[in-house]
Amino acid sequence: MANRSAGEIAIVNALRRLKPGEVVAYGELARRAGLPGRARWVARVLAYSPVDDLPWHRVLRADGRIAFAHGTEAFTQQVQRLQAEHVNVINGRVRMPAPGDSLDALLWRAVPSAD
DNA sequence: GCTGTGACTCCTT
DNA sequence: AAAGGAGCCACAG
Numbered sequence: 001m002a003n004r005s006a007g008e009i010a011i012v013n014a015l016r017r018l019k020p021g022e023v024v025a026y027g028e029l030a031r032r033a034g035l036p037g038r039a040r041w042v043a044r045v046l047a048y049s050p051v052d053d054l055p056w057h058r059v060l061r062a063d064g065r066i067a068f069a070h071g072t073e074a075f076t077q078q079v080q081r082l083q084a085e086h087v088n089v090i091n092g093r094v095r096m097p098a099p100g101d102s103l104d105a106l107l108w109r110a111v112p113s114a115d
Numbered sequence: 116g117c118t119g120t121g122a123c124t125c126c127t128t
Numbered sequence: 129a130a131a132g133g134a135g136c137c138a139c140a141g
Contacts, residue, residue: 026123037136039123067122
């Protein structure tokens with residue numbers, strides 16, 4: 001039996017494990033799903049997965065920036081969803097967790113940025 | 116089966 | 129801070 005969508009299922013499961021207010025990078029989510037280096041696969045799953053109740057808005061680029069261009073509908077919607085979960089977003093950027101910060105930082109501090 | 120594309124990431128100027 | 133390039137891999141043509 002082909003494991004055609006095994007990775008996709010793992011990605012969706014990892015996504016479902018995210019708690020409100022918790023954000024991760026595409027690559028980090030891929031790593032949690034047991035698929036290191038498959039960040040682009042995560043992005044594709046978020047874009048095309050038939051499951052539509054996924055917390056896609058909790059996934060950001062590795063530097064904490066939203067993956068969409070400013071002014072797009074997707075960008076605006078992601079910012080709104082994040083703010084609804086008390087995630088501070090400034091100029092399309094969120095502070096990514098440092099390795100030691102983990103549990104204390106359920107709410108991530110905003111990072112000022114020029115953009 | 117080869118080529119181009121992309122909601123990515125890392126390294127090197 | 130910004131830009132270029134390589135690696136990555138599923139998918140469409």
